[in-house]
Amino acid sequence: MSLFEKVEPVPPDPIFGLxxxxxxxxxxxxxDLTLGVYKGKSLKIEILRSVKEAEKILxxxxxxxxxxxxxxxxxxxxxxQKLIFGEALCKTLKGKVxxxxxxxxxxxxxLGGDFLAREVTKxxxxxxxxxxxxxxxxxxxxxxxxxxxxxxxxxxxxxFQKMLDYLSALPEKSLVVLHAxxxxxxxxxxxxxxxxxxSALLLKKKLIPFFDFAYQGxxxxxxxxxxxxxxxxxxxxxxxxxxSYSKNFALYGERIGSLSILAKNEQVSQNLASVVRxxxxxxxxxxxxxxxxxxxxxxxxxxxxxxxxxxxDQMRKRIEEMxxxxxxxxxxxxxxxxxxxxKRRSGxxxxxxxxxxxxxxxxxxxxxxxxxxxxxNLTGLSEDNLPNILEAMIKTAS
Ligand SMILES: Cc1ncc(COP(=O)(O)O)c(C=O)c1O
Numbered sequence: 001m002s003l004f005e006k007v008e009p010v011p012p013d014p015i016f017g018l019x020x021x022x023x024x025x026x027x028x029x030x031x032d033l034t035l036g037v038y039k040g041k042s043l044k045i046e047i048l049r050s051v052k053e054a055e056k057i058l059x060x061x062x063x064x065x066x067x068x069x070x071x072x073x074x075x076x077x078x079x080x081q082k083l084i085f086g087e088a089l090c091k092t093l094k095g096k097v098x099x100x101x102x103x104x105x106x107x108x109x110x111l112g113g114d115f116l117a118r119e120v121t122k123x124x125x126x127x128x129x130x131x132x133x134x135x136x137x138x139x140x141x142x143x144x145x146x147x148x149x150x151x152x153x154x155x156x157x158x159x160f161q162k163m164l165d166y167l168s169a170l171p172e173k174s175l176v177v178l179h180a181x182x183x184x185x186x187x188x189x190x191x192x193x194x195x196x197x198x199s200a201l202l203l204k205k206k207l208i209p210f211f212d213f214a215y216q217g218x219x220x221x222x223x224x225x226x227x228x229x230x231x232x233x234x235x236x237x238x239x240x241x242x243x244s245y246s247k248n249f250a251l252y253g254e255r256i257g258s259l260s261i262l263a264k265n266e267q268v269s270q271n272l273a274s275v276v277r278x279x280x281x282x283x284x285x286x287x288x289x290x291x292x293x294x295x296x297x298x299x300x301x302x303x304x305x306x307x308x309x310x311x312x313d314q315m316r317k318r319i320e321e322m323x324x325x326x327x328x329x330x331x332x333x334x335x336x337x338x339x340x341x342x343k344r345r346s347g348x349x350x351x352x353x354x355x356x357x358x359x360x361x362x363x364x365x366x367x368x369x370x371x372x373x374x375x376x377n378l379t380g381l382s383e384d385n386l387p388n389i390l391e392a393m394i395k396t397a398s
Pocket of ligand 1: 036103104105106107131184212213214244245246252256257
């Protein structure tokens, strides 16, 4: 008898579990719309040219593979903060923002979650729905995870008033996770006017914003997508930002992200930085080097930055094109109105408004893989596979 006889298996991860099922599926016409990765026209993840160029430089320049400090490569952290807050605001906030290089955006959320659970609160509020891993990450950090209203399934839009009413009743120092842009899974973001209202409410109620910033550049543009974060920072919030460079640098497997914490003053910032570094030290000690070196190399070289920005623009353009093609195809089949709501979406994902039971049938009977929430990755679409997706949608609609 095993010493571990009593270990019960946990259910597969809702997204990675589906991806594994997709890989095992033998059907040649299977279609993958699941994972949140940008795919080019080849329907594959492609390495960016800017990344390849940076790696050539790194091969020549790299002197050793020694440990990074607990908070990571300072060069990378500075560049990451400039990308998030913009250069001018970074100067204003100097001394008040602490940054750490993290193991992807996930690692940033967890590092921030560990800090907050230890020092501030054992409860976090996430949008309903949200990226499923938010729940797992904050629970693993020892928090109770509650949901605030966000998406109205009837109108296929953000239910802003309901969200506001719910948040206005939260106790002081409640932690609120906000998707800075390209809300995952709905694709619905607040407008600038709504962000302003949220900022005023969170300040008045002394709530703590924790921005998840995994898709900078995939919505409206690199600066435009950072608008809410920069606005909140200007308004004087003490706040957290978890940034990921998995998507916009296509560095998924390199596990590169950053955690930024904006505090009221330098002393508080230094105190909390010491705690965050300690949490990193007893967890993974210090982050891996390569991803941060690539990002820093690109962002410290004018030519490579220009190349990279162009590549981000191209990725965003393809997302928009695939959204238009999908809307066009759906209008052809179902009329102009039924899927008109998709026009007001931003980023890699859209929720099509399908029931879980229909999604199950689309996977089983047609090999069209999407998450059970009805979320699709737009860059999994192509001119060739769109007709098959539509057929699966039509034939499985009850
Ligand atoms: C909303 C959201 N936050 C964070 C992440 C984490 O990204 P990373 O792969 O960098 O850990 C993802 C990845 O899919 C995401 O969709």
